[in-house]
Amino acid sequence: MSTSNPARGVSGKKLVIYLVAEPETPDLAQAAVEGGADVIELGFPFSDPLAEGPVIRRASERALARGMRTHACLDVLERTRELLPETPIVPMTYAAILEAYGYERFVTDARKRGATSFILVDLPVEEQPALRRIQLVAPTSTEERIRAAAEVTDGWLYLVSVTGTTGARTELSPTLPPFVQRVRAVTDVPVYVGFGISTHELARAAGGLADGVIVGSRAVEVAETGRDALRDFVASLRTALDS
Amino acid sequence: MSDFGDYGGRYVPETLIPALDELERGWREALADDSFRAELHHLLTTYAGRPTPLTLAERFAPGKRIYLKREDLLHTGAHKLNNALGQAVLAQRLGKRRIVAETGAGQHGVATATVCARFGFECVVYMGEEDMRRQRPNVERMRLLGAEVRGVDFGTRTLKEATSEAIRDWITNVETTHYLIGSCVGPAPYPELVAELQSVIGHEAREQMLAAEQRLPEAVVACVGGGSNAIGIFHGFVADEDVRLVGVEAAGAASLGSGRPAVLHGARSSVLADEDGQIADAHSISAGLDYPGVGPEHAFLRDTGRAEYRVATDEEALAAFQELARTEGILPALEPAHALARARDLDAELILVGLSGRGDKDLAEVLERL
Incomplete structure (x- = not known):
């Protein structure tokens, strides 16, 4: 994956910003990239998202109440792709959505509409092996599972920084450094850290350990206050990662 | 898997x-x-009160022989x-x-x-x-x-x-x-684990039925929300191919009757969901049946034809609740009241019903509706 904005990202650390698919999201995604995001993770909302804390759960409920079903989410993906021709865009969703839409059909349609890869938070590595996607590993993952995920992941590994759901944390988990080491010991694949990264301080700390950071819940909250606020927030993360 | x-x-x-x-x-x-x-x-014998009795409900269903497996008499009042x-x-x-x-x-x-x-x-x-x-x-x-x-x-x-x-x-x-999941739902191995732990209901009931009638029931009827009491009693009879297995869902929460294959709470099953896979709301007077999913084994038993699934409305359950109270002196929970409602009009004579719990918890809800 390449950065869309060569003027930024001098550290080489990737910044991934998560947003829930809603009608405003293409514009917000553009603001995030203006602020220095390298990758947009686009949440397709599910009614019962087991991995989400309150912020993304509420945002998902709101999006569903506004009619953001799979077809509408694919439309948002396509409009985001039109605004951001160079930026990797990765839909993140739950197996239930693909079960209903059809796994192969989803991959085909989403790629046609601009998806770079996929993240399926409740689809373990052994399920649907034909679906090439970014795999997740957690602090509880065994070495064997980390190795299996690294072997088949699409470009980078998503490290879940904590045992827990998504949502802002005030500090980095003390178990993150040994976890990153454990993953590095078995694979050379780039590792990006997500879950709980909410401030530029945490982004800097996580960026010191990993090849990229993923900011979700806090980005969703800031995006609710508008595109300028989101751009400035992302810029603060970018600066922290590059400093 | x-x-x-x-x-x-x-x-x-x-x-x-x-x-x-x-x-x-x-x-x-x-x-x-x-x-x-x-x-x-x-623990089951010295603490929980097993085995639970089998009661013939003669006045509740004249002309039939309906036996109740009395999980309502278990410690804490339910299976x-x-x-x-x-x-x-x-x-x-x-x-x-x-x-x-x-x-x-x-x-x-x-x-x-x-x-x-x-x-x-x-x-x-x-x-x-x-x-x-x-x-x-x-x-x-x-x-x-x-x-x-x-x-x-x-x-x-x-x-x-x-x-x-x-x-x-x-x-x-x-x-x-x-x-500690409460029903035969969730990711593997929970559905299988809960079914095994609840199968004591069916194994006991089978022996008791043979002792009482020297034959097996024509049908076994149990209410289905997540489906743990039904799967428990069914497991005692699933190998007896002549015994019909009948699950009864709440009409407004019929995951098997009107659901579709979908993923909820870690498992693929028959779920009340829309065409996009989003989970729909269930509605039932009975909080225990008010769930849009069901254990995957029930979906499997439905598809293979080994079990059949029917529905009962809130009103039918309430009527059966009152009828059992007045004819047998037993206040059932609203959940098994659904099974009682369908057992009475089932085209079978010797029937085993899973009376999965007692109705004390439901008094306020029932009194409000009567």
Whole structure:
């Protein structure tokens, strides 16, 4: 994956910003990239998202109440792709959505509409092996599972920084450094850290350990206050990662 | 992954997969260990009150021979204790001393709070605020038993959201915590594990039926929400091909009758969902049946034709509730009242009904509706 904005990202650390698919999201995604995001993770909302804390759960409920079903989410993906021709865009969703839409059909349609890869938070590595996607590993993952995920992941590994759901944390988990080491010991694949990264301080700390950071819940909250606020927030993360 | 055809599986975040592997290993070891079975048997007989009796309900259904399997007489008033005791013994073997659970009607929450008191475990029960309102006595019972009841105030504020929150708690505290799921739902191995722990109902009932009638029933009827009491009683008869297995769902929560294949709470099953896979709301007077999903084994039994599934309305359940009270002196829970309603008009004469719990918890709801 390449950065869309060569003027930024001098550290080489990737910044991934998560947003829930809603009608405003293409514009917000553009603001995030203006602020220095390298990758947009686009949440397709599910009614019962087991991995989400309150912020993304509420945002998902709101999006569903506004009619953001799979077809509408694919439309948002396509409009985001039109605004951001160079930026990797990765839909993140739950197996239930693909079960209903059809796994192969989803991959085909989403790629046609601009998806770079996929993240399926409740689809373990052994399920649907034909679906090439970014795999997740957690602090509880065994070495064997980390190795299996690294072997088949699409470009980078998503490290879940904590045992827990998504949502802002005030500090980095003390178990993150040994976890990153454990993953590095078995694979050379780039590792990006997500879950709980909410401030530029945490982004800097996580960026010191990993090849990229993923900011979700806090980005969703800031995006609710508008595109300028989101751009400035992302810029603060970018600066922290590059400093 | 599962033995339920296309149903079952483990659709959960990676964080939980190693815990499910550990649970599965621990479960297999326990099953093969006589001391596990002996400890559980001891608890079931000296603490829970097994075996529960079989009662012939002659006045309730004149012209038929309807036998009631009296899980309402089990300690804590419902079949839920069979599962809670079994999982508590398992949790102890796994070294987990904190328990989380979800509850709808509150019966599973009470059973869980009870075993946690008995074993000295920390206990947190998630319950939708709508269910806390309509099942108030069970909330008080859980608190008296030392459990912390955490209200869930979003979504449908019923069992579906309570289950999601219990799973989120488990994700967060997985190293110290056992998730004591209350029905034969959730990721593997839970559906199979809960069915095995509840199968004591069916195995006992089969022996009792043979003793009472020298023959097997024509049909076994049980209510189905998540489906644990039904799967438990069905397991006693599933190999007896001439015995019909009849599950009864709430008309507004008929996951098997009007659902579609979908993923909910970690498993693929028949679910009330829309064409995009989003989960729909269920509606039932009975908090225990008010759930849009069902155990994957039931979906499998439906598809293979081994079991048939019907529905009963709120009104039919209420009528059966009153009828059993006045003809037999038994106040059933609203959940098995659904099974009683369908048993009476079933085209069979000798019928076994799973009376999964007693109705004390439902008095406020029933009195409001009569």
